[in-house]
Amino acid sequence: MNTVRISSQQFACLLGLFNCIAALIFMPAVLAKVAGPDAWLSVPLSMLMGAVPVSGLLALLVRRHPGQSFFQVAEACLGRWPGRLAVLSLGLFSLFLTSLVIRDVVDQSAIALLPGTPRMVIAILFAGATAYAANAGSEVTARLAVLAFLLAVFTVAFMALGLQGEIVWTRIRPLLGEGFLPVLRGAWPVTGWFAQFIALAPFVFQISRPEKALRGMLWGNLFATGLLVALVLSTILTFSAPLTEKLFYPTYSLARQVAIGQFLERLEIGLMTVWLSGMLVKAAASLWSAAACLRAGLGLPHAWWLTVIITAIAVALSAIWSSPMALAQFSTKVWTPLTIGYDLGLPLLLLLGSYLRVRRRKGVSA
Amino acid sequence: MSTRKTPVDSLAAYLRRAGLAAEAALAAQGDPANQLELALSRQKAKLPLSPELGEMEQLFLLLFGASTDLETRHHRFGPGAVEGLLLHLKGATDLPLLERGLAELQSMAASAPAVAEPLVDWLAGQRSSIPRTTIETKVDQLARALLDGNAVLLLAGAARALTLAAEGWPIRTIEEPKTEGVIRGPRQGFTEAIFTNTALIRSRIRNERLRFETTRIGELTGTRVTIAYIAGLCQPTLLDEVRQRLGRIKVDAILESCNIEELIEDTTWTVFPLVKATERPDVVCASLLEGRIAILTDGTPFALSVPTTFNEMMQSPEDYFERFPIVLLIRVLRWLFASIALLGPAFYVAFTTFHQEMLPHPLLLSILNAREGVPFPAVIEALMMEIAFEALREAGIRMPKQIGQAISIVGALVIGQAAVQAGLISAPMVIVVSLTGLASFVVPKFSEAVSLRLLRFVMLITAGTFGAFGLTLAVLCILVHLISLRSFGAPYYAPMAPLIPDDLDDHILRAPLWMNRKRPSTGSPRDRTRVKKGLGPQNRMPVPGEEEKP
Numbered sequence: 001m002n003t004v005r006i007s008s009q010q011f012a013c014l015l016g017l018f019n020c021i022a023a024l025i026f027m028p029a030v031l032a033k034v035a036g037p038d039a040w041l042s043v044p045l046s047m048l049m050g051a052v053p054v055s056g057l058l059a060l061l062v063r064r065h066p067g068q069s070f071f072q073v074a075e076a077c078l079g080r081w082p083g084r085l086a087v088l089s090l091g092l093f094s095l096f097l098t099s100l101v102i103r104d105v106v107d108q109s110a111i112a113l114l115p116g117t118p119r120m121v122i123a124i125l126f127a128g129a130t131a132y133a134a135n136a137g138s139e140v141t142a143r144l145a146v147l148a149f150l151l152a153v154f155t156v157a158f159m160a161l162g163l164q165g166e167i168v169w170t171r172i173r174p175l176l177g178e179g180f181l182p183v184l185r186g187a188w189p190v191t192g193w194f195a196q197f198i199a200l201a202p203f204v205f206q207i208s209r210p211e212k213a214l215r216g217m218l219w220g221n222l223f224a225t226g227l228l229v230a231l232v233l234s235t236i237l238t239f240s241a242p243l244t245e246k247l248f249y250p251t252y253s254l255a256r257q258v259a260i261g262q263f264l265e266r267l268e269i270g271l272m273t274v275w276l277s278g279m280l281v282k283a284a285a286s287l288w289s290a291a292a293c294l295r296a297g298l299g300l301p302h303a304w305w306l307t308v309i310i311t312a313i314a315v316a317l318s319a320i321w322s323s324p325m326a327l328a329q330f331s332t333k334v335w336t337p338l339t340i341g342y343d344l345g346l347p348l349l350l351l352l353g354s355y356l357r358v359r360r361r362k363g364v365s366a
Numbered sequence: 367m368s369t370r371k372t373p374v375d376s377l378a379a380y381l382r383r384a385g386l387a388a389e390a391a392l393a394a395q396g397d398p399a400n401q402l403e404l405a406l407s408r409q410k411a412k413l414p415l416s417p418e419l420g421e422m423e424q425l426f427l428l429l430f431g432a433s434t435d436l437e438t439r440h441h442r443f444g445p446g447a448v449e450g451l452l453l454h455l456k457g458a459t460d461l462p463l464l465e466r467g468l469a470e471l472q473s474m475a476a477s478a479p480a481v482a483e484p485l486v487d488w489l490a491g492q493r494s495s496i497p498r499t500t501i502e503t504k505v506d507q508l509a510r511a512l513l514d515g516n517a518v519l520l521l522a523g524a525a526r527a528l529t530l531a532a533e534g535w536p537i538r539t540i541e542e543p544k545t546e547g548v549i550r551g552p553r554q555g556f557t558e559a560i561f562t563n564t565a566l567i568r569s570r571i572r573n574e575r576l577r578f579e580t581t582r583i584g585e586l587t588g589t590r591v592t593i594a595y596i597a598g599l600c601q602p603t604l605l606d607e608v609r610q611r612l613g614r615i616k617v618d619a620i621l622e623s624c625n626i627e628e629l630i631e632d633t634t635w636t637v638f639p640l641v642k643a644t645e646r647p648d649v650v651c652a653s654l655l656e657g658r659i660a661i662l663t664d665g666t667p668f669a670l671s672v673p674t675t676f677n678e679m680m681q682s683p684e685d686y687f688e689r690f691p692i693v694l695l696i697r698v699l700r701w702l703f704a705s706i707a708l709l710g711p712a713f714y715v716a717f718t719t720f721h722q723e724m725l726p727h728p729l730l731l732s733i734l735n736a737r738e739g740v741p742f743p744a745v746i747e748a749l750m751m752e753i754a755f756e757a758l759r760e761a762g763i764r765m766p767k768q769i770g771q772a773i774s775i776v777g778a779l780v781i782g783q784a785a786v787q788a789g790l791i792s793a794p795m796v797i798v799v800s801l802t803g804l805a806s807f808v809v810p811k812f813s814e815a816v817s818l819r820l821l822r823f824v825m826l827i828t829a830g831t832f833g834a835f836g837l838t839l840a841v842l843c844i845l846v847h848l849i850s851l852r853s854f855g856a857p858y859y860a861p862m863a864p865l866i867p868d869d870l871d872d873h874i875l876r877a878p879l880w881m882n883r884k885r886p887s888t889g890s891p892r893d894r895t896r897v898k899k900g901l902g903p904q905n906r907m908p909v910p911g912e913e914e915k916p
Contacts, residue, residue, distance in 0.1 A: 007864070009865070010864065010865075109835050113720070113721075113833060113834055113835040114720070114832060114833060114835050117832070122835070125832065125835070125836065125839060126839065129839040129842060129843050132843055132846060133842070133843075133846045136846050136847075136849070136850040137850070140846060140849045140850045143849045143857075143859075143863035143864050143865075144842075144845060144846060144849055144863065146863060146864075146865050147845065147862065147863055266723055266724055269721050269723075269724050269834050272834065273834055273837075273838040276835070276838045276839070276842075277838060277842055280839070280842050
């Protein structure tokens with residue numbers, strides 16, 4: 001039985017942050033390149049294509065196995081060894097995701113906060129803090145997520161308000177001027193970003209009231225969508241779509257435009273610290289998932305050194321990308337086709353196993 | 367050859383009768399290795415009372431090692447002139463009260479029985495100035511009564527003895543608390559006497575559901591420790607947990623409530639206090655009324671309250687003695703200054719070293735001008751100033767009050783003005799460090815302020831090395847740590863994490879009393895309602911001259 005419990009509200013905040021925080025910095029450029037001024041419409045579309053199916057499948061699983069942990073469910077649905085393999089695969093997926101988050105932070109921080117500092121030092125510092133948070137457990141990570149999420153919402157709202165003078169509403173007109181196809185093409189690369197929250201499956205099974213799991217997931221995805229729509233809209237309305245697609249970190253440039261009075265200006269450092277907080281929550285959540293899955297899959301003990309080893313592997317993995325451009329290419333071109341099958345396939349497989357087992361049991365008892 | 371028993375013989379005979387053969391042999395040999403005292407002290411629970419006064423006198427002299435504060439006196443009582451032995455500790459007993467009580471008993475003794483055993487019952491039944499007289503049958507009970515400041519009366523021929531409640535320990539009068547002063551509110555503070563403290567609580571909560579449970583902790587000190595709670599309000603599971611944690615303490619001495627605090631807190635590996643210490647009875651009462659449990663320790667004016675939260679540490683008793691808008695302002699200031707106490711110098715160092723673009727140009731220019739010629743990097747400059755400030759503060763506390771003022775002069779002139787003039791320190795840094803020092807005194811609880819002061823150094827070094835990046839990570843690590851802490855099962859950082867909307871009415875904002883209807887859930891009270899509905903202002907008074915005409 002699960003002993004650790006998180007509320008559906010905490011999970012919604014964690015998911016909201018998990019799905020939007022990494023994309024916050026460069027999503028406007030990725031979408032503007034494909035969908036132009038209608039880029040903001042691609043966000044809800046990709047959420048519908050990526051996050052909603054995964055949410056639905058996970059919610060069905062939770063309903064069929066209330067009170068059980070993800071690891072117990074995997075073994076119950078697929079049998080002992082296939083179940084362990086499924087859990088291990090999720091551990092590896094989460095580990096890879098952690099390494100991507102670390103790399104994102106390293107690239108961004110090396111440019112915006114610590115130019116000249118060796119990247120490995122930044123990676124080790126961030127990974128150390130991540131390991132500390134992950135080692136504190138899923139409950140702590142979920143509680144921290146609430147604070148970081150509120151901070152992110154406040155920051156985006158503050159930025160949107162601070163940009164009122166720069167916004168030109170005609171920059172998104174005409175609506176769907178190029179038709180719906182660019183919106184769909186823009187939505188596809190980021191669909192995988194929304195679906196990757198399968199890494200949070202172990203958290204979903206810890207929601208204190210299983211019947212509220214679906215609500216928590218949907219609210220979390222809505223939060224993420226709302227934040228991203230606000231940000232993409234603000235960027236396009238401020239810079240226009242052609243300029244947005246040329247900027248590598250458009251949100252960072254957006255923060256530079258905010259000026260309130262003559263005393264509150266150049267808020268990009270503030271934005272970076274908020275982003276860093278969110279990234280730490282995301283990295284801690286995926287690292288916790290990775291550690292928990294690998295521990296359950298390999299039958300290892302619950303020990304802090306395991307978290308340290310997994311963190312070290314994540315840091316090493318984060319160094320495989322030659323440049324930020326290479327990582328950006330991978331994230332936009334390869335990530336969705338590579339992972340969408342897994343994101344949807346794993347819960348589908350478990351659900352199928354669950355149905356078959358129940359049917360077989362019913363058959364035997366009949 | 368004399369047939370009279372020597373004291374050594376009588377003690378040996380007594381011990382033999384009590385079944386302690388080894389100790390009896392030691393006593394008969396005159397205790398050459400001084401082992402008997404310790405052995406008897408350990409075995410005293412097994413020792414019965416003897417009707418032989420000489421044996422008892424020897425035993426008590428041996429148990430107390432002929433301590434100079436142990437006074438023994440012989441009396442004769444009743445028409446049978448039964449010999450009695452009175453024992454008490456000088457300074458611990460209220461001697462005038464004892465003398466008066468004994469004189470009263472003597473004056474009534476004409477009608478007393480002439481034999482020892484009935485005389486014990488008779489004496490116990492008489493009313494005198496001594497408020498309480500009890501009959502005991504064991505040596506350890508008598509020893510404990512003596513150590514509590516009572517007098518012990520043994521009668522020859524009786525295997526029972528009387529304890530006369532005449533405690534008279536030197537105690538301090540009730541004064542205003544030194545560490546938790548208020549402008550408006552009660553002035554009484556706890557003292558070192560535990561019964562005075564329980565009375566101070568009882569005087570505020572005059573309800574039979576207020577309960578005190580006393581136990582003794584410390585093998586050598588035998589310190590009285592009292593648990594206070596309100597039955598029906600406090601969770602039984604919490605009460606059991608407190609009893610269990612206190613029960614497992616096995617130490618030689620408890621000299622201050624901090625000794626208990628360190629042994630019962632959920633983890634010691636934190637700088638934050640997980641148990642609230644206070645010397646104010648009104649604060650303890652407020653905690654009890656929220657379903658928490660107080661732990662009072664004899665010999666210290668500081669009571670403990672569990673469970674507690676970080677939020678509680680940021681509250682002052684006065685927050686509840688002022689009207690709520692004023693409290694809102696004060697609390698906002700307090701949280702702001704607590705942040706400055708933690709992050710003030712770190713922000714300054716990060717901005718001036720790594721993120722100068724964040725500062726408006728005129729401000730940046732003036733800082734750079736002031737720093738021109740300073741031979742140290744900002745982080746070293748800040749560390750030097752912070753260490754000097756901490757040293758001054760510590761010296762100010764330890765120094766005799768008469769020369770304490772000299773410390774302020776040294777601080778202001780030497781560290782401040784002279785260092786700036788010598789070009790060792792920049793003037794903005796002096797301002798930042800002074801402001802930070804001031805900020806740490808705005809935090810109401812000393813233990814919390816100390817934690818923030820300690821972490822300030824960590825923040826400073828992190829900011830000086832990795833700028834806003836390091837600072838953000840350090841703050842997040844502190845947050846993770848705070849969120850992971852628990853105080854007797856209650857989440858320490860509640861109501862922020864976990865977010866408990868119901869409890870936010872007494873966080874940075876304190877709602878008016880009539881809106882603050884529920885007790886905080888962190889105290890896990892069994893009944894959460896404390897204010898009835900509909901107590902808000904209801905302006906039903908008619909304006910004079912505009913009364914409704916029939």
